[in-house]
Amino acid sequence: MEQQLCPRFEKAMELISKRWVGLILFDLLEGPKRFSEMESDLPISGRLLSDRLKLLEKEGIVQRQIYSEFPVRVEYSLSEKGRALEPVIKEIQNWADAYITREEVEVKE
Structure with missing residues (x-):
């Protein structure tokens, strides 16, 4: 008997695993950031x-706040939906700290 993946789980994995999203x-997670801060x-x-x-932003995970200053300031932050991913991201970090060696990272670079 073949078990099917839950379409919602599949959608979540597809989104989170998209290159650079993680x-x-x-x-x-550190808090709101300007585009230029994130770029650096x-x-x-x-x-x-x-x-x-x-x-x-379209998925409701990130929110964009525009401040009417001169020059205009735009900040990005996690929405409530995005903040709900914090334990998941932290657990991935814990797993990486425990199981990914420096040598494995250096080989990729």
């Missing part, structure tokens, strides 16, 4: 960061 979420924190192009933030 690192963006991890970065935003992450090894990702501005165009791709913008695409991922739009995707996460």
Whole structure:
């Protein structure tokens, strides 16, 4: 008997495993950030960061706050839905700390 994956679980895994999404979420756990701060924190192009933030905003995971200052200030933060991922992200970090060696990371780089 073949067991089917839950479509919601599959959607969640597809979203979270999309390249750079995990690192963006991890970065935003520290609190609201400007685009330029995130761009300097992450090894990702501005165009791709913008695409991922739009995707996460559309999914209701990230919220964008525009401040009417001069120049205009835009900050990104995790929504309630995004904050709910914090324990998941922290557990992945714990797992990585316990099971991923420096050598494995250096081989990739």
